[in-house]
Amino acid sequence: MLDLALQGGQMLLVLLLAPLLTGLVRKAKARLLGRRGPSVLQPYRDLLKLFCKEIVLADTASWLFRVIPYLVFAATWVATALVPTFGTRLLFSWSADLIAVIALLGSARFFLVLAGMDVGTSFGGIGSSREAMIATLAEPATIMIVFTLALMAGSTQLSEVAGFMLSPNVGVRVSAGLALVALMMVAIAENGRIPVDNPATHLELTMVHEAMVLEYSGRHLALIELSASLKLLLYLSLIGCVFFPWGLAPATAPAFDQLQGIAAYVLKLLAGGLLLALFETTVAKMRVFRVSDFLGAALMLGLLGTLLLFVSRSL
Template identity: 75%
Template sequence: MAVIRDIAFQGGQMLLVLLLAPLLTGFVRKVKARLLRRQGPPLLQPYRDLIRLMRKDAVLADNASWLFRVIPYFVFAATWIAASLVPTFGSGLLFSWSADLIALIAVLGSARFFLALAGLDVGTAFGGIGSSREVMIASLAEPAMLMIMFTLALIAGSTQLSTMSAFMNSPEVGLRVSLGLGLIALIIVAIAENARIPVDNPATHLELTMVHEAMVLEYSGRHLAQIELAAMLKLLLYISLIACLFVPWGISPPTADPVHLAIGVVAYVGKLAVAGVMLALFETAIAKMRVFRVPGFLGAALMLALLAALLRFVSRSF
């Protein structure tokens, strides 16, 4: 019985993230549009876009290789798995021990590795420039992310997300300098990883300013749909990660009664909504950076994260 419940719990989480991800993106777009006094597309527009793209024929460049066709499936699969291992409304997921936080970051890293290769496959200048900038951003964002993880893992005494989230929910945590530094760094990394303003602009199609969009320019049809869905999942993943580590309220284990589970789901959706509004506000208020200002921005995250980790190594009370 317990096994069936655990499998249902894990399966429910996998479906939930898949279903919520486009809604979150639609919500952010809607809020941004309202902030700009536009009507904006309906909330469900991302679903429609995805279905439309799935139904279309995929147009491949003449010299696209087999790798180019396989990568969208891989990127989608890796991102989906990573997203379904982060505690959202409930912790203690059945397979949460199969990949801890470091492994989770690395799974996302492999998705990026392959996406960067896809940018190089067709042999146009757009793909190359996109891949090149993507790996530059990653080369700063990944170490920052790992240092943040070190800090949090040292505070919680674990790299296991369920354990970390449970610890963060306990009164032992308290206010810590290193947690504050880690949170700022994590938000910066999340913005960069999800190609949001000011690092990248998900709405632009001006070649010189784009990073992620340039890299996937040659994709179309179902391949593009999967890459877009993976990007939406990644946004959801990072918000879930920040939520489960810094505002872990309402997260319940699978043994909890239905009322608590319902509270968990409502709390989770509420957190997503708040994060979506904050993201939209931030993006509306700030302008996109030049590409070579990005290293400074991410370098700040790296330094903050390193400082937080050093504080933790020096003393347990920080």
């Protein structure tokens, strides 16, 4: 029963924290740029507003267009809930490993790309086509990172990987460093942050994600925005639990450890969000076709990490 409560608690926690993280990043960016910026609670207000507004649905939208927000939200939410946040070995953590979590995000993207194509506008198409191009490089890079981690830890289960990273026999590993850098690059691309995409604009030159969801409004848009926030939270949780697994509490640990885990998790998110904002304000947006170089580098880092492990095992 307690297991179920912990699992449910994690699902609720990620859902409640996700807009806050987005608000935090926006606020930090605004302050770094010398603006006051909206309150960190603004994303909640935006979501509330969107949920209360009527939907303006394009004449040419099909039933799929109306179903996709729910599917995207569900897939992203399930994926986020399966990544350890404050504790490991939760009730259902074994039902999907890291590969499945990545593939769930892939499902969400597949359907979002379809949504961009559904109404039959040029803006939706441009977003979908570019998103697909970015995905063809980001996904293999992610899989190679997963390989590096799995080869080190001997498991693709996130709880096991985190447990291995906490154990004293990890030491300093070149492969882990390469994987961390690659994962950060992938996280930036996957979440449509600068320099790959700009979440704050609707300008034609930068549009990828925002163009794809241009036709959405009202509650549909709210779900998609919430999914985007969840995805950002997922990547920060993933980096946190794999590379900085301090404070993670197993599900069997006493309540104090759980609370400690939550506190550590919130601190990790805070640090991650601030670093992301700092990074975003220091680099410039790159051309769409430079993204392939950026992500190609991530892919090569992932491959290099795997190769190093293959080689070092045989020594």
